[in-house]
Structures are given as structure tokens and as C-alpha cells.
Amino acid sequence: MQMKLLLFFLSTFPLIFALNQDGLYLQRLKHSLSSSDQGVFSTWYENDPTPCNWTGVTCNDAGDSPSVIAVNLSGASLVGPFPGFLCHLTSLSSLSLSNNFINSTLPVSISECGSLTYLDISQNLIGGTIPDTISDLPYLRYLDLSGCYFSGNIPASLGRFRQLETLILTENILTGEVPAALGNVTSLKTLELAYNPFAPSLFPPELGNLTNLETLWLSMCNLVGSIPKSIEKLSRLTNFDVSNNGLVGSIPSAIFQLNSIVQIELYNNSLTGKLPSGWSNLTRLRRFDVSTNKLNGTIPNELCELPLESLNLFENQFEGLIPESIANSPNLYELKLFSNRFSGSLPSELGKNSALQYLDVSYNTFSGKIPESLCEIGALEDLIVIYNSFSGNIPASLGNCRSLLRIRFRSNKLFGEVPTDFWSLPHVYLLDLFGNAFSGNISHMISGAKNLSNLQISRNKFSGVIPSEVGKLKNLVEFSASHNELTGELPDTLVQLGQLGTLDLSFNELSGKIPLGIHTMKQLSELDLANNGFSGEIPEQIGTLPVLNYLDLSGNYFSGEIPLSLQSLKLNKLNLSNNQLSGMIPAVFDKGLYRDSFRGNPGLCQGVAGLCATKGRGQHEGYLWTLRAIYTVAGFVFLVGIAMFIWKYQKFKKIKKGNTMTKWTSFHKLGFSEFEIPVGLDEANVIGNGASGRVYKAVLSNGEAVAVKKLWERTVKDETPYGALESDKDEFEIEVETLGKIRHKNIVKLWCCCDTGDSKLLVYEYMPNGSLGDLLHSCKAKLLDWPLRFKIALDAAEGLSYLHHGCVPPIVHRDVKSNNILLDDEFGAKISDFGVAKIVKAGSKGGVESMSVIAGSCGYIAPEYAYTLHVNEKSDIYSFGVVILELVTGKRPVSPEFGEKDLTTWVHTTLNEKGVDQLLDPNLNSSFKKHICKVLDVGLCCLNQTPANRPSMHRVVKMLQESVPCNVPEIKNKNGKLSPQYFPKSV
Structure with a gap:
């Protein structure tokens, strides 16, 4: 009997402890999707009777036979195809798989999930078309497919939903028109279709039928035409956003029927006319x-x-006064009115009744005083009033506004002394007082401005000495104080400013000598001390500054000889005129390129050695010298005549061959002739080939080398790497227009351009270490240790930051890649190849322009650019993020080892599945792992799928600087010698 009982128990054991059917389907999900998150399935035990206690699983309360009603595996790093078999969970009403790496397509069989009320698969890699059958889910109330790769049209069948309340399709690749059929889903409360490359279409008036709608987000949907009157029926609408479209016409008065509205976003359209009356109806x-x-x-x-909390009216044509009543709003934190025609004074109590954070009224004709109350509640961060006619003093109350980050008073009529406490605001990083009539001293309290990176006080009436406390501003990048009345000597502490890039103290009354130790200012690229009373010798140390490209010491009392060390500088500008210098001009400067750099120095000998007359000799010796001079001149004229004949003959031959130089434009003072350039274009001198042309190394008669790009000949319909040229300007014109105006240490220098009739030539400075891409993806990659790679990344970031933030209007490069980052003899990085660059026009919407074709290189193109053809600075930032991945991984942006993926996708997948150790280039020293990971994080921020969430290049530079560890070990190269320390000493 006991044996029979034992056998019965054993036979029923699997039935007692076996998973129910729902659990088996979930186990199938566990095995079909992989995850790098070890904790996701850690509680999913196969010997449980039900899955109701598993992480992410919810069951109903049905006694002995509970059913799964909800599965939530959001952010679980899941990889694999969409698990359509979950539709066999007959009671499943909620499925959330958002923020994973689920791929493939959404199956037609999704309609079998008949109990679903909630479906969220947003932020995945899933694509294809949205299946028509999805509207067959009779109880579905919430559908979120945003941030995926769905393409094609929005199915008109979606208009069949009868209970759907939320439809979110933002950030996909949907085309076609915004369907009018959506107006049939009268149950909708939220409709979000923003950031899709729809075909140009009218704002569907049928959407006015959605009388339950609370949120309507149609930003960047390519809407054209006017805003329909039918929106007046949306009485429950709280958020109305149709920004970044092509809407025209006036703002309809129907908008005042939106009694529940909280937020209206109409920016970046082409709306005209005046603001209508009726705003008092919109009390919310x-x-x-x-x-x-x-x-x-x-x-x-x-x-x-x-x-109001936020009022943005900038970049319109508004005029007149700002109503005083705006100051009474208890919620106002943001007021941006710049680039209009406003006049009069700012409301006197602005900031008194609300925590005002952002105020920008630049580029208007405001006058009167700066209100005392702007920071009364202590929240003000941005105070920008440039290019107006404000007058009076800086309010003393602003000296106590410790929340301030940016202050810009440029080009007004402000005067008086700057309040002492105002100099020492601890969080301010930009203080711009340029072009006013401020007087008094620079306060010693300035040492309290620990975060200050940009101090611009030029063209005022500041007097007294420059306080030594300026040397404590370790973050200072620019110090411009020209055209003031400053006196005394330069403080020795200035040489402690290791991050300083620009020092402009010209047109003051300063005196004394240049401080010793200036060679420690390794980031100094511009030094302008012109028109002061400096004396003594020019320090040899100046010649050791690695990035100095602008040196102006003119109009002083410098004496002695010109240091030979200056010859090692790569200067865009050199001016030592009107001093008391003597001796010979160094050989590098003794040519036409610098002929105006030494005027007003009677003791200098310029020209061929031996032609400088020696004073004090007898009359006879002078007579002999005169004869020698006559014979020399005659011989010179004879030689010139022969040379001219030969030149004319060669020119005649070139004309016959069609190779004459028809156009020659230089952008710098040159020490070579245009006819030297075509001669050096020998096939033996080719150093590179690209889609746009061939690059040669040409050695000139003076021994210098230049790089010459000879563009391929194109027909009118010739193509760029991705399609037809998108404007009347060809690559030659674009590069000349862009690079010809740029002066920056991290942008390759364009010396000149030539048109020889049958070919077009661009002459650049020669970069002996080639491109980053060629070096990084070759056998020489081991030469690039991590400190050097980081230096290259920071240099390139600063070059792009200049294009985006330092150029007016901004310049978008559009082809940022490692092959377009060139390296000089010290591995300094410079951005090159501006053949497809775009100058962002002032009238473009939010800095966004539509291109007719894609420009760029595979693996670097931002996803939104690839399908919308909308380009702005964010496209460059994405490409720079790919460059960072190259530096960290050592891998190319596209490679057979990735299969159908690119480097970006591979990094995300590998990071989630295997961890960071599987990403790092084995050539890199593991001791830098912590810092490499910080830089990798910066790169991943740049690669955000949403353009608005990518940091600006200015912010990228700061993030890279801030990533540097406080104590970085010294690094030895293969020869045992200490490598240069590339990390900034302070950030």
C-alpha cells in the first residue's frame, strides 16, 4: 500500500509543480530575447507553478488559476525580434517593451492580442510599416510606437479605432501626408506625430473633430498652408504644438476658443500679421x-x-513698448524678445513678482535703465541685453545675484563704475561689457568669479591696474580689455592662466615688460598688446607657444633684436611695427608676406644681408658703394628682363594649351607665386584621393610645403557622393566661401585658390601627419596613445565649436569624419574639407535648413538627416560622436565585422550585452580606462537619437574638459621618454 501511494505521488509530481500555459509562453520569451541585464530574468524560475511572482509580470486575482494580465520589461536591454507569440496570453491587457533593442517588424498577427488596452514598444529598433491590422484591437486605449524606425504611410485604417485615447508615433520615418482619417478617432486625448518626414501637406481640418483631445504635437511634420478654423472645437486642448513647419497666414482668432489651453507652440513657421485680440479668454x-x-x-x-510662465516672441518684427503688466505675472521665468523692433524701457518691476530666470531682449532699440528688480527673487541665470541703447549704471542689486551664469551688456550706453560685488559672482562664465562707457577699476574681488571663462570689457573707460587676482581665474579662456585706459604693468600672475586662448589688451596705457613665464600659457592663440607703452626686449619664450597664430606688439617701445624663436610660430598675423627694434629681420619674415609687419623700426635691416648701409664711413667709401649699387641694380634689371621674357613665353605656351591662370584669390599674405602651384602637381606627389578630387604635396621654391587639392571636373548634373549638387554653387565655391573667412587654430588654413581654366585648385597648409582616419585605421594606430587621442578629440571639438558658435552666421560642416580631421607635425588636429559645408542663413527656421540631397559619409550621417534632409549643427554633433567611438574602439564606422550594423549600433549592442571592456581598442593602456569611459559617455550623448537632446558643441568641449581626472599619471612612450602631457591642467 505504501509503495502504491509513493508511486502515485511521483506520478503527480510534474503536474503539481509544472508551469501553467502562460508561464510557458513567457519562458519562450525569455529564450527568444537576450539581455545584458542579469537581473531581468533572475526571478523567472521554470519550476514555479505560475509566473505571477516574476519580475515585470502581473496577474489577475483568480484563485487557483491566475492569468497574466500585464508584462512590463521596459529598459531591460532586450535584443531580438518582436515576440508576437505573447498574443497567446489570452488575458494580456498591457504590454510594455519600451527602451530596448527589439528589431524586425511588428507582425500582422498583433491583431490576435485581442485583450490589449495598453501597448508601448517605443524606443526600439523595430521598423517596417505599421500593420493595418493593429486597428483591429477593439479595446486598445494606449499605443506608443515612438522612437523606432517605422516607415511608409500612417495607415488610414487607424481611423477605425473607437476607444483609443493615446496615439504616439513621434520620431519615426513615416512619409505620406498626415492622414485626415485620424479625425475619426474621437476618443483620442493625445495625438503626437512630431519629427517625421511627412510629405508637404495641409493641416487636416478633420482634426478639429477630436473634441476630447488634450495634447496635439505636430512639430516638424512638414505642414503647409494655414491653421484651420476647425481647431476652435478643441475646447479641452491643453498643449498645442505645430512648431517647425511651413505654416503661413495669420494666427486665427479661433485659437481663443481653446479655453483649456496651457501651452501654445507656433515657433519656426512663416506666420504673418499682428497678434489678434482675445487673449483674456485663455486664463490657463x-x-x-x-x-x-x-x-x-x-x-x-x-x-x-x-x-504666463514663458513668453517667446524673438526673431519677428514686433515693435512698440513692452506692457508694464508683464511684470505682474507671478509665474514668469522666461522672457525672450530679441531680434525685433521694440523700443522704450523695460517694465520697471520686471522680476519683482516672479522667479525670472532667462531674460534676452537683444537686438532691439530699448533705452532707459536696467530694472533694479530683475533678480529680486534670486533665480536669474541669463541676462542678455546686447545691441540696444540702455543707459545708466549697473544696478547694485545685481551684485547680489549669485544665480547668474551669463551676463551680456555689449553695445549699449551704460556708464559708471561696475559694482564691486558684480565682479565676483561665483557662477558667471560669460561677462560681456564690451562697447559701453563703464569707468573705474577692475575690482580685486574678481578672484571670486571662479567659473569665469570669458571676460570681455573692451571699448570702455576702465582705468587703473589689472589686478593680480585675475591670475586666479583658472577657467579663463578669453580676456579682452582693449580700448580702455588701463595703466601699470601686467601682473606676473597672468602666466598662471593655463587655459587662456585670447589676451587682447591693445589700446591702453600699460607699460613695463612682458612677464616671464609666458611660455606656460600653452593654449594662447591670440596675443594683442598693440598701442601701449611696453618696453624691453621681446621674450624668446613667445616663440615656444604651440598654438599662437596672432601676435600684435605694434605701437610700443620694444627694443633689441627680433627673437629667432618667432620663426617657429605659424602666424596668421604678425605686427611688430612702430617699436624700437634693431638688427636683422629673421629670414622667415624677410619676404613680401610680412612686408608691413616691421614698419616704423628705423634700426631694423630688411632685405638681403649686405644691402644695409653702415653709417660713419668716408665719402670715398660711400662713392664706391654707390657705384656698386648702380651696377647691382643694372644687373638686377637685366636679370628681371630675362625672367620676364621667359615668363611671357611660358605664359604664351600655357595659353596655347588652355592652362592659363584665369583666376587667383589669396586669403593670407603669401610668399610664393601662383605659377608655382600647377608645376608641383606631379603624380609622384599625390598624397590622397577622395570623392571630390586628388590631393598633392607641393614643395615651393622657398622650401615650404603646401597641400593642393585639384578638384575633379564636373558637369552640371554631376553628382556628390549621395546625389546631385544641391545648389548653383559647386564644391570649389563653397570651400572658398567658407574657409576663406575662417581664422582658427583648429581649422585647416586655406592659403589661396586658383582657377587654371580646365581645373580648380585649393591650396592649404600642409599637414605632415595626414588624417586621423588614415593613421587610426592603419598599422600606425599604436602611435596614438590615449592622451594623444584625447588631445585630437578636444582639438576637433574646439574647431567644430568655433564653426557652430564663433561664426556669424553659424557654419554646418556636414561631413565630419576622421578622414577630415588632419594632424600637424605635433599631432594638433584641424577640421578640413568644407566642400559640402552650409552657412546657416539667418532666416532658416531654428537653424534648420532643408537640403535637396544627403551629404556626408556612411556611418557618420545622423538618422534624422538621412530621412528628413533637415540639417543643422546637431547633424555635425552626431558625426563627431561617431569619431569619438572610432578613437575609443579603434574601429571604422562601417565594417564587415558589424554585418548590417554600423559602429554606433555595434557599440550600443556590445555595451549592453558584453560591457565596456569588449569595446576598448586593445592598443590603449588600460590604466586610462576610467577616463576613456567618461569620453565614451560624451560620445554617446552626441549620438542621441533625438537631435534636441544632443549637447551643443560648446557643451561638448566643456564636457571633454571636465572629464579629465584631477591627477593624471605621467605616460612613457616606447623609448622610455616622458610623453607630452596633453590633458588640460584645469578645467
């Missing part, structure tokens, strides 16, 4: 943004009487 309105349109007229007083 908190944010109103109509910036970057073509609106005009005045601001209605009734708009300013609303309890």
Missing part, C-alpha cells in the same frame, strides 16, 4: 512661443496680463 495659458516667424505689430496688453 502659461507658455506662448511664436518666435522665428514674420509677425509684426505690438504686444497686446491683455496677453501680458495672463499668468
Whole structure:
């Protein structure tokens, strides 16, 4: 009997402890999707009777037979195809798989998930078309497919939903028109279609039928035409965002029927006319943004009487006064009115009743005083009032505004002394007082401005000495104080500013000598001390500054000889004129390129040695010298005549061959002739080939080397790497227009351009170490240790930051890649190849322009650029992120080892599945792992799928600088010698 009982128990054991059917389907999910997160499935035990206690699983309360009603595996790093078999969970009502790496397509069988009320598969790699059958889910109320790769049209069948309340399709690759059929889903409360490359289409008036709608987000949907009157029926709408489209016409008065509206976003369209009347009806309105349109007229007083939090009217044609009532809003934190025609004074109590954070009223004709109350509640961060006619003193109250980050008073009529406490605000990183009438001293309290990186006080009436405390501003990058009345000597502490790139103290009354130790200022690229009273000898140390390219010491009392060390500098500008210098001009400068750099120095000998007359000799000796001079001149004229004959003959031959130089434009003072360039274009001198042309190394008669790009001949319909040329300007014109105006240490220098009739030539400075791509992806990669790679990344970032933030208007490179980052003899990095660069026009919407074709290189192109053809600085930032991945991994952006993936996808997948150790280039020293990971994080920020979430290049530079460890060990190279320390000493 006991044996029979034992056998019965054993036979029923699998039935007692076996998983139910729902658990088996979930086990199938576990095995079909992989995850680098070890904890995701750690509680999914196969010997459990039900899955109701598993992480991410919720069951109903059904006694002995519970069913799975919800599965939530968001952010679980899941990789694999969409698990359509989950539709066999008959009670499943909620499925959330967002923020994973699920790929393939959404199956037609999704309609079998008949109990679903909630479906969220956003932020995945899933693509293809949205299946028509999805609208067959009868109970579905929430559908989020955002941040994926869905393409094609939005199915008209979606109009069949009857209970759907939320539809989110943002950030996909959807085309076609915004479907009018969506107006049939009257149950909708949220409709978000933003950031899709739809075909140009009208704002569907049928959307006015969505009377339950609360959120309508149609930003960057390529909408054209006017805003339809039918929106007046959306009485429950709280958020209305149709920004970044091509909408025209006036703002309809129907908008005042939106009684529940909280936020209206109409920026970056082409709306015209005045703001209509009726704002008093919108009692809940908190944010109103109509910036970057073509609106005009005045601001209605009734708009300013609303309890607004944010009012953005910038880049329009508004005029008149700002109503005083705006200052009464208890919620106002942001007021941006720049680039309009406003006049009069700012409201006297602005900032008194609200925590104002951002105020920008630049480029108007405001006058009067800066209000005392701007920072009364202590929240103000940005105070920008440049290019107006404000007058009076800086309010003393602003000296206590410790929340300030940016202060810009440039080009106004402000005067008086700057409050002492104002100099020492601890968080300010930009202080711009340029072009006013401020007086008094630079306060010793300036040492308290620990975060200050940019100090611009030029063209004022500041007097007294430069305080030694300036040397404590370790983050200072620019110090411009020209055209003031400063006196005394330069403080010795200036040489402690290791990050200083620009020092401009010209046109003051300073005296004394240049401080010893200036050679420690390794980042100094511009030194301008012109028109002061400096004396003594020019320090030899100046010649050791590695990135100095602008040196102006003119109009002083410097004496002695010109240091020979200056010959090692790569200068865009050199001016030592009007001093008391003597001796011979160094050989490098003794040529036409620098002929105006030494005027007003009677003791200098310029020209061939031996032609400088020696004073004090007798008359006879002078007579003999005169004869020698006559014979020399005659011989010289004879030789010139022969040379001219030969030149004319050669020119005649070139004309016959069609190779004459028809156009020659130089952008710097040159020490060579245009006819030297074509002669050096020998096939033996080819150093590179690209899609646009061939690059030669040409050695000139003076021994210098230049790089010459000979562009391929193109027909009108010839193509760029990705399609037809997108404008009347060819690559030659674009590069000349862009590079011809740029002066920066991290941008390759364009010496000149030539048109020889049958070919076009661009002459650059020669970069002996070639491109980063060629070096990094070759057998020489081991030469690039981590400190050197980091230096290259930082140099390139600073070059791009200059293009985006230092150029007016900004320049978008559009082909940022490792092959377009060139390395000089000290491995300094410079951005090159501007053949497809784009100058962002002032009228473009938010800095976004639409291109007719894609420009760029495989593996580097930002996803939104690839499918929208919208280009702005964010596209460059994405490409720079790929460059960082190259530096960290040592791998190319596209490679057979990735299969159908690119480097970006491979890095994300590998990082999640195997960890960071599997990413790092084995050539890199593991002792730098912590810092490499920080730089990798910066790169991943640049690669954010959403352009708006990518940091600016200015911020990228700061992030790279801030990534540097406080104590970095010294590194030895293979020869046992100490390598240069490339990390900044302070950030």
C-alpha cells in the first residue's frame, strides 16, 4: 500500500509543480530575447507553478488559476525580434517593451492580442510599416510606437479605432501626408506625430473633430498652408504644438476658443500679421512661443496680463513698448524678445513678482535703465541685453545675484563704475561689457568669479591696474580689455592662466615688460598688446607657444633684436611695427608676406644681408658703394628682363594649351607665386584621393610645403557622393566661401585658390601627419596613445565649436569624419574639407535648413538627416560622436565585422550585452580606462537619437574638459621618454 501511494505521488509530481500555459509562453520569451541585464530574468524560475511572482509580470486575482494580465520589461536591454507569440496570453491587457533593442517588424498577427488596452514598444529598433491590422484591437486605449524606425504611410485604417485615447508615433520615418482619417478617432486625448518626414501637406481640418483631445504635437511634420478654423472645437486642448513647419497666414482668432489651453507652440513657421485680440479668454495659458516667424505689430496688453510662465516672441518684427503688466505675472521665468523692433524701457518691476530666470531682449532699440528688480527673487541665470541703447549704471542689486551664469551688456550706453560685488559672482562664465562707457577699476574681488571663462570689457573707460587676482581665474579662456585706459604693468600672475586662448589688451596705457613665464600659457592663440607703452626686449619664450597664430606688439617701445624663436610660430598675423627694434629681420619674415609687419623700426635691416648701409664711413667709401649699387641694380634689371621674357613665353605656351591662370584669390599674405602651384602637381606627389578630387604635396621654391587639392571636373548634373549638387554653387565655391573667412587654430588654413581654366585648385597648409582616419585605421594606430587621442578629440571639438558658435552666421560642416580631421607635425588636429559645408542663413527656421540631397559619409550621417534632409549643427554633433567611438574602439564606422550594423549600433549592442571592456581598442593602456569611459559617455550623448537632446558643441568641449581626472599619471612612450602631457591642467 505504501509503495502504491509513493508511486502515485511521483506520478503527480510534474503536474503539481509544472508551469501553467502562460508561464510557458513567457519562458519562450525569455529564450527568444537576450539581455545584458542579469537581473531581468533572475526571478523567472521554470519550476514555479505560475509566473505571477516574476519580475515585470502581473496577474489577475483568480484563485487557483491566475492569468497574466500585464508584462512590463521596459529598459531591460532586450535584443531580438518582436515576440508576437505573447498574443497567446489570452488575458494580456498591457504590454510594455519600451527602451530596448527589439528589431524586425511588428507582425500582422498583433491583431490576435485581442485583450490589449495598453501597448508601448517605443524606443526600439523595430521598423517596417505599421500593420493595418493593429486597428483591429477593439479595446486598445494606449499605443506608443515612438522612437523606432517605422516607415511608409500612417495607415488610414487607424481611423477605425473607437476607444483609443493615446496615439504616439513621434520620431519615426513615416512619409505620406498626415492622414485626415485620424479625425475619426474621437476618443483620442493625445495625438503626437512630431519629427517625421511627412510629405508637404495641409493641416487636416478633420482634426478639429477630436473634441476630447488634450495634447496635439505636430512639430516638424512638414505642414503647409494655414491653421484651420476647425481647431476652435478643441475646447479641452491643453498643449498645442505645430512648431517647425511651413505654416503661413495669420494666427486665427479661433485659437481663443481653446479655453483649456496651457501651452501654445507656433515657433519656426512663416506666420504673418499682428497678434489678434482675445487673449483674456485663455486664463490657463502659461507658455506662448511664436518666435522665428514674420509677425509684426505690438504686444497686446491683455496677453501680458495672463499668468504666463514663458513668453517667446524673438526673431519677428514686433515693435512698440513692452506692457508694464508683464511684470505682474507671478509665474514668469522666461522672457525672450530679441531680434525685433521694440523700443522704450523695460517694465520697471520686471522680476519683482516672479522667479525670472532667462531674460534676452537683444537686438532691439530699448533705452532707459536696467530694472533694479530683475533678480529680486534670486533665480536669474541669463541676462542678455546686447545691441540696444540702455543707459545708466549697473544696478547694485545685481551684485547680489549669485544665480547668474551669463551676463551680456555689449553695445549699449551704460556708464559708471561696475559694482564691486558684480565682479565676483561665483557662477558667471560669460561677462560681456564690451562697447559701453563703464569707468573705474577692475575690482580685486574678481578672484571670486571662479567659473569665469570669458571676460570681455573692451571699448570702455576702465582705468587703473589689472589686478593680480585675475591670475586666479583658472577657467579663463578669453580676456579682452582693449580700448580702455588701463595703466601699470601686467601682473606676473597672468602666466598662471593655463587655459587662456585670447589676451587682447591693445589700446591702453600699460607699460613695463612682458612677464616671464609666458611660455606656460600653452593654449594662447591670440596675443594683442598693440598701442601701449611696453618696453624691453621681446621674450624668446613667445616663440615656444604651440598654438599662437596672432601676435600684435605694434605701437610700443620694444627694443633689441627680433627673437629667432618667432620663426617657429605659424602666424596668421604678425605686427611688430612702430617699436624700437634693431638688427636683422629673421629670414622667415624677410619676404613680401610680412612686408608691413616691421614698419616704423628705423634700426631694423630688411632685405638681403649686405644691402644695409653702415653709417660713419668716408665719402670715398660711400662713392664706391654707390657705384656698386648702380651696377647691382643694372644687373638686377637685366636679370628681371630675362625672367620676364621667359615668363611671357611660358605664359604664351600655357595659353596655347588652355592652362592659363584665369583666376587667383589669396586669403593670407603669401610668399610664393601662383605659377608655382600647377608645376608641383606631379603624380609622384599625390598624397590622397577622395570623392571630390586628388590631393598633392607641393614643395615651393622657398622650401615650404603646401597641400593642393585639384578638384575633379564636373558637369552640371554631376553628382556628390549621395546625389546631385544641391545648389548653383559647386564644391570649389563653397570651400572658398567658407574657409576663406575662417581664422582658427583648429581649422585647416586655406592659403589661396586658383582657377587654371580646365581645373580648380585649393591650396592649404600642409599637414605632415595626414588624417586621423588614415593613421587610426592603419598599422600606425599604436602611435596614438590615449592622451594623444584625447588631445585630437578636444582639438576637433574646439574647431567644430568655433564653426557652430564663433561664426556669424553659424557654419554646418556636414561631413565630419576622421578622414577630415588632419594632424600637424605635433599631432594638433584641424577640421578640413568644407566642400559640402552650409552657412546657416539667418532666416532658416531654428537653424534648420532643408537640403535637396544627403551629404556626408556612411556611418557618420545622423538618422534624422538621412530621412528628413533637415540639417543643422546637431547633424555635425552626431558625426563627431561617431569619431569619438572610432578613437575609443579603434574601429571604422562601417565594417564587415558589424554585418548590417554600423559602429554606433555595434557599440550600443556590445555595451549592453558584453560591457565596456569588449569595446576598448586593445592598443590603449588600460590604466586610462576610467577616463576613456567618461569620453565614451560624451560620445554617446552626441549620438542621441533625438537631435534636441544632443549637447551643443560648446557643451561638448566643456564636457571633454571636465572629464579629465584631477591627477593624471605621467605616460612613457616606447623609448622610455616622458610623453607630452596633453590633458588640460584645469578645467
